[in-house]
Amino acid sequence: MATLLIIIFVITLFYAAISGRLFALINLLLIQGGLLFGVALIELREMNTVNLIVILVETLAFKAFVVPYFLKRTIRKNNIKREVEPYISGFNSLIIVSVLIILSFILTFSLKQNFRNVIYFTAAFSAILTGLFLMVSRKKIITHIIGYVILENGIVLLSFSVGNEMPMIVNAGILLDILVSVLLFGFFMSRIRYISKEFEITSLSKLKD
Amino acid sequence: MVLSYFIAVIGIAAMLALFKNRVFQAISMTFFILVQVGLNAYLLLGGSTGFRDYFCSDSLGMIFLSLLTVISATTIIQSFVYLSVRDDTPAHRSYYFTSMVIFIASMTGVFLSDHIGVMWVFAEATTLSIALLIYHERTSEAIEATWKYIFISTLGLSFSFIGILLLDMSVSGSGPALFTFSGLPAVLPGVSNRMMLQLSFILIVIGFSVKMGIFPLHTVCIDAHSVAPSPVSAMVSTSLMNVGFVAIFRFFIMLSHSAIMGWMRHVLLILGFLSILFAAIYLVKVKNFKRLIAYSSIENMGIVAVGMAVGGIAWFAAILHLVIHTFVKSGIFYQMAQIIRFYKTKKVYLIGRYFHVNPLGGIVIIFAFIILSGIPPSGLFFTEFMIFSSMFSGGYAVVAVLVMLLLCFIIYTLAKYFFKTLFGPVEQEIIENGEKISKWESMPQLVLLVLAIALSIYPPPILLDMMHNAIAALPK
Numbered sequence: 001m002a003t004l005l006i007i008i009f010v011i012t013l014f015y016a017a018i019s020g021r022l023f024a025l026i027n028l029l030l031i032q033g034g035l036l037f038g039v040a041l042i043e044l045r046e047m048n049t050v051n052l053i054v055i056l057v058e059t060l061a062f063k064a065f066v067v068p069y070f071l072k073r074t075i076r077k078n079n080i081k082r083e084v085e086p087y088i089s090g091f092n093s094l095i096i097v098s099v100l101i102i103l104s105f106i107l108t109f110s111l112k113q114n115f116r117n118v119i120y121f122t123a124a125f126s127a128i129l130t131g132l133f134l135m136v137s138r139k140k141i142i143t144h145i146i147g148y149v150i151l152e153n154g155i156v157l158l159s160f161s162v163g164n165e166m167p168m169i170v171n172a173g174i175l176l177d178i179l180v181s182v183l184l185f186g187f188f189m190s191r192i193r194y195i196s197k198e199f200e201i202t203s204l205s206k207l208k209d
Numbered sequence: 210m211v212l213s214y215f216i217a218v219i220g221i222a223a224m225l226a227l228f229k230n231r232v233f234q235a236i237s238m239t240f241f242i243l244v245q246v247g248l249n250a251y252l253l254l255g256g257s258t259g260f261r262d263y264f265c266s267d268s269l270g271m272i273f274l275s276l277l278t279v280i281s282a283t284t285i286i287q288s289f290v291y292l293s294v295r296d297d298t299p300a301h302r303s304y305y306f307t308s309m310v311i312f313i314a315s316m317t318g319v320f321l322s323d324h325i326g327v328m329w330v331f332a333e334a335t336t337l338s339i340a341l342l343i344y345h346e347r348t349s350e351a352i353e354a355t356w357k358y359i360f361i362s363t364l365g366l367s368f369s370f371i372g373i374l375l376l377d378m379s380v381s382g383s384g385p386a387l388f389t390f391s392g393l394p395a396v397l398p399g400v401s402n403r404m405m406l407q408l409s410f411i412l413i414v415i416g417f418s419v420k421m422g423i424f425p426l427h428t429v430c431i432d433a434h435s436v437a438p439s440p441v442s443a444m445v446s447t448s449l450m451n452v453g454f455v456a457i458f459r460f461f462i463m464l465s466h467s468a469i470m471g472w473m474r475h476v477l478l479i480l481g482f483l484s485i486l487f488a489a490i491y492l493v494k495v496k497n498f499k500r501l502i503a504y505s506s507i508e509n510m511g512i513v514a515v516g517m518a519v520g521g522i523a524w525f526a527a528i529l530h531l532v533i534h535t536f537v538k539s540g541i542f543y544q545m546a547q548i549i550r551f552y553k554t555k556k557v558y559l560i561g562r563y564f565h566v567n568p569l570g571g572i573v574i575i576f577a578f579i580i581l582s583g584i585p586p587s588g589l590f591f592t593e594f595m596i597f598s599s600m601f602s603g604g605y606a607v608v609a610v611l612v613m614l615l616l617c618f619i620i621y622t623l624a625k626y627f628f629k630t631l632f633g634p635v636e637q638e639i640i641e642n643g644e645k646i647s648k649w650e651s652m653p654q655l656v657l658l659v660l661a662i663a664l665s666i667y668p669p670p671i672l673l674d675m676m677h678n679a680i681a682a683l684p685k
Contacts, residue, residue, distance in 0.1 A: 111405055117378075128371065135364075141356075148364065155371060162377045166326045166388065169263075173330035174370075180337050181363045188340070188356050195349035204353045207432045209494045 002042045006123045009035045013130045017093040022075060022082045025146050026068045032153050033064025043160050058175055067149055067182055074186045078193055085139045100129040120161035127154030139200045145185045152178060211258045211321060214248045218314040225307045229299035234306055241310055242282050249278045258321060262387055265323035268678035273451045274320045276535050280448050281313045283653040287440040287543045290650055304341050312338040319452045323389045325373055332456060336362040343437045354432040361429040362419045369416025372409040379405035390459050397467040406469045413460050421453025422510045424483040434503035439546030442499060443539040446506045451531055462682050474518045481514030482608060489615045492622040497555045501626055502541055508619050509534050516596040519603045524680040526595035533588040536661035540654035541577045544570055551643040557626050561635030569651045571631050576658045578627045582620045588665025
């Protein structure tokens, strides 16, 4: 069952590559958050209230609702044009993401893990690489944030396959850090409108030697 | 003790955010310095941190925590000087101080962490809390530098986190152990999956290279230096780089008990060498005084990384190098704040005859240059000497010669611009229109430079003991 959800998760990455609209990309984050919640629920070894609350907050509340809502609000408030504007066309992006997923397979197999970990590792590395690819191949700064969130989803998936988990307090700290970082990204992105109407990464090229 | 420190800091930060009165800000910042000194003194005298599995006060952490305490006191003094000549709104000032308090506390957290996850949380907190400090002047350069810094730094630390997860996975099969820097060395020799450890180490180093300012992610660090207020640049260039060093060095010490020791040394040697090379190349093109000094920091961190790689006496030298570098670099940045105020520019070709304008400030710059370029009695001479001699004896003679050549080149460039600043020609008009600056404002940097020279000539036995303890866990 978890494997099925992970396969759907990887399929969402393909969709991220071809999607041409910002809101579609953000809805994708919502779906990914839901999928991660499903995987976490199935993988949960001992069902107690504290674990359940942490996972609910981490995946469903935070990944699927807070972040997408916040990103949509930022887009509306700043009147950002709702197209993705890639440097690389959708079809080529699709090919590149497929290559990245194959690379993740190769990387995972060379790490010599057991079968269960292979599935998690491949999906996680695919998401991490796809997130990075979205950052470098799209013009808009908001797509960089979306790429970062996809990368973080990959890291969450990777952390599910860790044997001895971090203590609760550390997990809470990590979660808080990521939440604050996304909020700060949104804040500073809306400041960028003072130097450029375009919200494109090329407007940030003053500092150099 | 650590818990009460953090509660006190959160209290101070909350008060600073709520009450925006100038007198109140001065009182709270004084109180904060007292809290910081109190924690440091308590731990130095052998007090326990509390929370045994999460925090520890080992020698490595304590050396850099003490440095941080000294630098934060002088930085806060210089921050008041910096803010007194600007007409910021009370809210704007309160953002500055609140962020500063949280920033210093997060760095303290990194130095005292024993649990790897806790250290990551604090390292990420330094990134988040420095954002508003870099953005303080609110120019278009400031927003660009802030955006690049927080985005690349957060991304880099995400890589580190992947590395930490991989490390966790590779040790989980070899017996129960706490996921701490002191607990893992017991199980690491049993880990057979070399590739997992290698991938984990390289991801961790790439992530923390933002903080330490070495190749590959050093560029955002330079941008942050060049636009941040000068007191903040002083912190970025010294304490924050020490944070990166401590993080990487802790992983290095821990993994030195595993099968990848030789490989790690090569990675650090390559990264360190590339840092020095990039610093030397970019120094030719630099026109902005703060970027010039930022590249000098990158070069020094490169030397430290090379020292970490070659080992032996060089480990000792690397730590001493950082200690002296911390004092000198922060001194230069404080003096830089005065220079920028006087000439109202950061461009090197519009600055000149500074010795004529402000003899005391000129002496600071000359002293700083002597120490920075490693002319005896500068401590950096001894540390670089130790690093080079262990490179020759360790079989890295070719690299050592190349690094020396690059260093000559870097010192030439630094000398060119430093002496241009002091004695070079400049339009009379600029000198006449300059702002009068009190001599007392140069006191903190003079104290720091005297400290740097004193430590070079006679490092106190307690410091030497702590440095020996810090590297005791490494293989001989």
